[in-house]
Amino acid sequence: MxxxxxxxxxxxxxxxxxYQTVTARLGDILxxxxxxxxxxPAQLSQQGQGWHAIFNPDASRQISLQLVKxxxxxxxxxxTDVAFSPDGHYLAWRNGGAAHVCAANNQRGWPxxxxxPDSSISHGVWPEGPQPLFFxxxxxxxxxGGEECHVLIWSVEDGSCKHKIPAHNxxxxxxxxxxxxxxxxxxxxxxxxxxxxxxxxxxVDEIAVEGVVYSTAWSPDGKLLAASSGSDITVWDxxxxxxxxxxxxxxxxxxxxxxSLVFSPCGKxxxxxxxxxxxxxxxxxxxxPREWALSLQLEGQEGLICSLAVTPDGRWLLSGSKARNLMxxxxxxxxxxALLSAFKNTVTGIDVSLQxxxxxxxxxxxxxRLWSYEKYDMS
Numbered sequence: 001m002x003x004x005x006x007x008x009x010x011x012x013x014x015x016x017x018x019y020q021t022v023t024a025r026l027g028d029i030l031x032x033x034x035x036x037x038x039x040x041p042a043q044l045s046q047q048g049q050g051w052h053a054i055f056n057p058d059a060s061r062q063i064s065l066q067l068v069k070x071x072x073x074x075x076x077x078x079x080t081d082v083a084f085s086p087d088g089h090y091l092a093w094r095n096g097g098a099a100h101v102c103a104a105n106n107q108r109g110w111p112x113x114x115x116x117p118d119s120s121i122s123h124g125v126w127p128e129g130p131q132p133l134f135f136x137x138x139x140x141x142x143x144x145g146g147e148e149c150h151v152l153i154w155s156v157e158d159g160s161c162k163h164k165i166p167a168h169n170x171x172x173x174x175x176x177x178x179x180x181x182x183x184x185x186x187x188x189x190x191x192x193x194x195x196x197x198x199x200x201x202x203x204v205d206e207i208a209v210e211g212v213v214y215s216t217a218w219s220p221d222g223k224l225l226a227a228s229s230g231s232d233i234t235v236w237d238x239x240x241x242x243x244x245x246x247x248x249x250x251x252x253x254x255x256x257x258x259x260s261l262v263f264s265p266c267g268k269x270x271x272x273x274x275x276x277x278x279x280x281x282x283x284x285x286x287x288x289p290r291e292w293a294l295s296l297q298l299e300g301q302e303g304l305i306c307s308l309a310v311t312p313d314g315r316w317l318l319s320g321s322k323a324r325n326l327m328x329x330x331x332x333x334x335x336x337x338a339l340l341s342a343f344k345n346t347v348t349g350i351d352v353s354l355q356x357x358x359x360x361x362x363x364x365x366x367x368x369r370l371w372s373y374e375k376y377d378m379s
Contacts, residue, residue: 024300024336051342071368081349082362085139088355145172163201179222187213215261228258244289273305309350320347
């Protein structure tokens with residue numbers, strides 16, 4: 001179930017609406033049916049061993065979901081992030097103070113390629129702090145960061161550490177390679193965004209912000225760099241480092257920590273998820289940055305929003321929460337499509353393969369899950 005309402009520029013202004021709020025209440029469907037799936041119409045539910053999905057009765061059902069594979073790490077350490085390599089050959093995850101990489105090959109059983117230890121401190125988990133990882137655009141390198149303040153850049157092929165960079169006091173919270181792969185952005189607990197030369201490991205630039213940096217993201221064309229610091233979001237010109245736009249409380253921004261940022265594939269939207277339980281879609285349309293503004297506010301998913309991802313076609317937004325669920329949203333109109341439940345703890349990371357459409361989720365329950373999503377067959 002979904003409700004929509006428009007919000008004006010400000011109270012009493014009489015101006016035209018500038019953004020819409022879309023509220024999803026898919027959890028109400030289960031409650032109204034006493035959590036009995038047999039009472040829910042077949043087109044509104046789907047389930048398998050250990051998981052179930054509820055679909056929005058107010059939106060046309062577009063997708064079917066399936067659990068493809070589970071990797072249970074059999075470890076007391078939380079899994080804090082997950083990523084596919086851009087070429088689709090590898091899957092990586094973080095837990096126990098290390099990154100782990102396996103070959104994305106179902107015929108061979110997804111064999112492990114290597115372990116990349118970077119920290120002896122392994123407790124970082126939402127909301128205390130993420131431990132990020134990020135593949136380079138050519139899939140040859142993986143960057144990791146954690147509680148011990150270093151950024152490490154590894155060779156996926158031979159497992160060697162190319163650089164170990166003292167980076168951030170208070171731990172490394174976010175990483176992102178630039179489009180060309182020659183610059184790595186990092187953020188942490190010391191109120192700065194750092195830009196590193198990937199070849200040399202040297203500091204290229206340092207940008208001061210206010211607050212812990214939990215997420216950094218480059219636009220697909222490489223022209224913009226965005227970062228969250230506290231409850232604010234800043235967008236810079238990636239070349240000049242000039243501030244183009246800042247989305248704070250006075251711009252309908254978040255009221256609590258912004259935990260995740262992601263650009264749409266076209267680069268015209270920036271999506272943020274926060275500890276205020278809200279998802280905000282910022283339109284970057286317009287020739288002038290002052291024209292960029294909030295276009296959609298998505299609410300109704302229970303729990304702190306900890307992770308976001310967008311499918312390669314730009315159609316679906318996925319959000320993971322501390323309330324142990326994953327939501328699918330239509331990124332064009334904001335309507336919720338499905339609420340997926342399978343998790344026993346916070347959904348800490350989400351990634352969508354650019355090659356085969358698989359979705360990977362990491363969870364603080366110690367399990368990585370792979371999902372497929374396909375067009376719904378009404379027959």
